[in-house]
Amino acid sequence: MRNVFIDKKLEKEFQENGFVRVPFLNKEKVDYLKNTFFELVKESGGINVPGEVLGDANYEVTYDFTFIDKNIDYKKKTFRKINEVFDPIYNDILDNYKPIIGNFIRKKKDAGEVPLHQNWAFADEEKCSTVSIWVPLVDSNVDNGTLQVVPKSHKRFGKTRGPIVPWELEEIKGNIIENHLVPLETKAGDAVILDDSIVHYSAINKTEGLRLTIQLILIPNEFPSIHYHMNPSISNEKIEVLEVDHEFYMNFNPWKLPEGEKRIKEVGFNEKPISEKDFIKRIKGPRFDKYHKPILKRAFEKFGFS
Numbered sequence: 001m002r003n004v005f006i007d008k009k010l011e012k013e014f015q016e017n018g019f020v021r022v023p024f025l026n027k028e029k030v031d032y033l034k035n036t037f038f039e040l041v042k043e044s045g046g047i048n049v050p051g052e053v054l055g056d057a058n059y060e061v062t063y064d065f066t067f068i069d070k071n072i073d074y075k076k077k078t079f080r081k082i083n084e085v086f087d088p089i090y091n092d093i094l095d096n097y098k099p100i101i102g103n104f105i106r107k108k109k110d111a112g113e114v115p116l117h118q119n120w121a122f123a124d125e126e127k128c129s130t131v132s133i134w135v136p137l138v139d140s141n142v143d144n145g146t147l148q149v150v151p152k153s154h155k156r157f158g159k160t161r162g163p164i165v166p167w168e169l170e171e172i173k174g175n176i177i178e179n180h181l182v183p184l185e186t187k188a189g190d191a192v193i194l195d196d197s198i199v200h201y202s203a204i205n206k207t208e209g210l211r212l213t214i215q216l217i218l219i220p221n222e223f224p225s226i227h228y229h230m231n232p233s234i235s236n237e238k239i240e241v242l243e244v245d246h247e248f249y250m251n252f253n254p255w256k257l258p259e260g261e262k263r264i265k266e267v268g269f270n271e272k273p274i275s276e277k278d279f280i281k282r283i284k285g286p287r288f289d290k291y292h293k294p295i296l297k298r299a300f301e302k303f304g305f306s
């Protein structure tokens with residue numbers, strides 16, 4: 001397995017829990033990016049889709065989310081502006097990662113629930129981890145709908161995640177929201193760096209105040225980005241693995257089937273909905289990738305002291 005972090009302690013913590021927290025932006029940069037959002041959002045073309053793109057046809061998107069904006073130019077500018085500020089900072093933390101998608105996420109009062117989900121897979125997760133750097137530009141807490149995660153749920157579920165691929169946790173979403181989430185209250189400018197495969201969620205903003213966050217998604221420099229595409233009218237037991245790039249994500253539109261992307265291979269799909277009991281069991285069980293705990297730790301665990 002390839003490293004995510006330069007620092008060994010952060011690496012260990014990330015591999016154990018599926019996320020870490022680090023200081024990221026100073027106040028000046030937070031203010032600059034907040035202003036940048038209000039400047040850029042004037043160009044927003046509005047949201048492209050009903051919730052379908054996020055996997056649920058009955059769900060209505062009630063937050064501003066750059067990725068599904070109709071204006072491609074606005075998406076590109078947002079990506080550039082975020083990355084300009086983030087680049088020198090993550091290069092000192094992450095071990096040789098490149099950015100592919102940059103988002104602002106804004107929730108208005110009494111709205112903005114982000115359903116329980118895992119982010120799509122953006123590279124081969126058997127061989128590496130892709131990350132989202134999540135940085136609120138205002139203090140984020142339970143009242144204004146901060147990010148909530150299921151610790152240690154990374155690399156356990158939905159190995160081939162994509163917009164149309166059925167989700168094995170779909171039927172127990174409510175139970176997970178009720179019983180397994182941990183809210184990450186976060187000061188403006190601090191970052192949560194998430195494994196994109198961790199199960200996460202955020203509730204509505206119950207306050208009058210602004211709830212504005214940045215998400216920058218990165219993959220290892222030497223890996224191609226991939227996109228798992230299912231076409232249910234052909235088969236719901238097969239997934240095409242497409243090689244894609246930053247441009248693909250900028251132009252992504254849920255109504256447009258991928259075309260012209262390089263098809264690497266096809267993989268079988270046979271995941272079925274699981275129960276809450278199995279959810280708990282799987283979290284404690286092995287990961288789907290090739291990560292191995294240091295041998296000594298495994299031995300200790302086996303013999304009962306850890």
Ligand SMILES: O=C(O)CCC(=O)C(=O)O
Nearest residue numbers: 105114132134202213215
């Ligand atoms: O900011 C949020 O509420 C959601 C963020 C999220 O889903 C992500 O960063 O992957």
Ligand SMILES: [Fe+2]
Nearest residue numbers: 117118119200
């Ligand atoms: Fe997410």
